[in-house]
Amino acid sequence: MRISFLTLKKLLWRVCLLVTTISLSLIALPTPPSPARPRSQRNSSPARLNFNANRAMQYTREVVAFGPRPIGSANHKKLENYILAHLKGDTVEDDSFSADTPEGQFPVHNIIAKFSGAKDGIIVIAGHYDTNYPLRDTGYVGANDGGSSTAILLELANQFRGKKRDGYSVWLLWTDAEEAVKQWSPTDSLYGTRHLAEKWQNDGTLKRIKAFLLADMIADADLNVERDANSTPWLEDLVLQAATGLGYQSHFFARTIPVEDDHLPFVHRGVPCADLIDLDYGYGGVFHHTPQDTLDKLSPKSLEIAGRVILETTRLLDQK
Ligand SMILES: [Zn+2]
Numbered sequence: 097m098r099i100s101f102l103t104l105k106k107l108l109w110r111v112c113l114l115v116t117t118i119s120l121s122l123i124a125l126p127t128p129p130s131p132a133r134p135r136s137q138r139n140s141s142p143a144r145l146n147f148n149a150n151r152a153m154q155y156t157r158e159v160v161a162f163g164p165r166p167i168g169s170a171n172h173k174k175l176e177n178y179i180l181a182h183l184k185g186d187t188v189e190d191d192s193f194s195a196d197t198p199e200g201q202f203p204v205h206n207i208i209a210k211f212s213g214a215k216d217g218i219i220v221i222a223g224h225y226d227t228n229y230p231l232r233d234t235g236y237v238g239a240n241d242g243g244s245s246t247a248i249l250l251e252l253a254n255q256f257r258g259k260k261r262d263g264y265s266v267w268l269l270w271t272d273a274e275e276a277v278k279q280w281s282p283t284d285s286l287y288g289t290r291h292l293a294e295k296w297q298n299d300g301t302l303k304r305i306k307a308f309l310l311a312d313m314i315a316d317a318d319l320n321v322e323r324d325a326n327s328t329p330w331l332e333d334l335v336l337q338a339a340t341g342l343g344y345q346s347h348f349f350a351r352t353i354p355v356e357d358d359h360l361p362f363v364h365r366g367v368p369c370a371d372l373i374d375l376d377y378g379y380g381g382v383f384h385h386t387p388q389d390t391l392d393k394l395s396p397k398s399l400e401i402a403g404r405v406i407l408e409t410t411r412l413l414d415q416k
Contacts, residue, residue, distance in 0.1 A: 145342075145407050148251055149400035155247035156315060156399070160239045160391055165225070166232040167195075167202045167273050167287075175225060175246070176205055179270055182250050183209045186257065191295065195287040199229070199277040206288045207270040209253055213261035217306040219410055220267045222358055223249050224274035224288070224312065228385055239391045240377060241384065244315035246270060248403055255407065263414025264306055271358050274312075286358055293361035305367050307331055307413050310359045312373040313384070314402035317395035320376050321402070323349035327359065328368040335370050338408035344401045351376075370409075372402055 158178070162171045180188065191206035207225075223245025227238035237243070249268045256266050273287035296302040309331075314321070321339075323332055332349075339348045359369035377384045383393055 145404050145411075146255060147400055147403035147407060148254065149396040149403070151254070152247050152251035152399040152403060153315075153394070153396035155250045156239060156243045156394065157391060159225075159243045159246050160237045164232050164234075164236055165227040165238065165242060166229040166275070167204065167226050167277070169232065172226060176207070179207055179225065179246065179250070183207070183253065186210070186253065187212075191288075191292055193291055195273055195291070197273075197277045197287065198284055202273065202277075202287075204273045204288050204291065206272050206292050209268045211253075211256040211259075211261060211266045211268075213263050213265040213414075215262070215264045215414065216304070217264040218267055218301070218304050219264045219413055220269055220305055220308045220362075221249065221252060221406060221410070222269040222271055222289075222308065222310045224271045224358055226272050226275055226288075228275045229277040231385065231387065234387045236385075236387045236389065238389055239394055240313045240315050240389050242275075243391075244313060244394065244399065245311050248311050248314060248399055248406075251399070251403060252406065261414075263410070266410065274358050280356070285356070286361060289358040290361045293365055293367075297365055302362075302365055302367060305362070306416070307409075308359055308362045308367050308369040309335075309406055309409060310357060310369065310371045310373070311402055311406065312357055312371065313377055314372055314374060315394040315396075315398045316374045316377050317393060317398060318376075319347045319395075319398040319401055320350055320374050321348045321372050322355060322375060323352040324357075324371045324373065325352055325354040326356070326363060327370045328363070331368045331370040334412055335372065335405060335409050338412055339401075339405045342401075342404055342408055344405060347398075347401055348405075372406070374398075 165171045165175050187210040189208040195202050195204045225246040227242040271288040276284045339345050355371050357371050359371045363369045383389050
């Protein structure tokens, strides 16, 4: 096939024009608009709300891998050491005592990691690490009830560690012996926090606590955090404000119920408290306190929602 010189010249000219047109249209291509940030984030620093959900989920797996962790057990001791190993280099207060229970004397060990802030006052963020005692021989591992609360605090420690805090001091509290040993009652439950609330009242710490945030059973893949009628209304409102600002409001406060949990000894002493708990674990709560409380029911997304809402609530409290 032959191409005449004239045709070739024309062709080259056309190619030249085409390339120029394409280049020009590429330059002129409008940049896509960046998605608008939610109003709540405009004046805040989302970078401060980092929460590594996959790492929190990995902590939950490692905690569950110890097996049942009721008070007085070897697994419980292993978990204490695991928590303390993660807090190496942090300021840690150890609150150990012997609890009188219907099943005899047990060593109880609350663990507190302290991250100091510039403002005078303390925000306590708590969660229990013991697992249900009556179910100790059923293979019950408490992935959500005991596991998720232990893990979320470990990840929160990663977020507070090594950062200068302009707000209040933050104390992370791993509570022990939250669970009843026989049957839940005011005297057979909350052994760790009943002891600590009294101790902190006696040594003057209690009146420095601006807020007590509690996380319990917060990794359910179907997360529905209750509005707790036993918590402090203005602090519950602040939690909802934080959740709404982050776009998580659909996971919060669909129902209101009174919850008995580790915050009660502090509520009774006048400390503002909010319990972040999802008691609707499985249809009608069928997984709660059963050997079905296992890792497959959990989601890292739920840990992230709870973790970020706690961090945002802390940020809002700092401004008060
Ligand atoms: Zn429980």
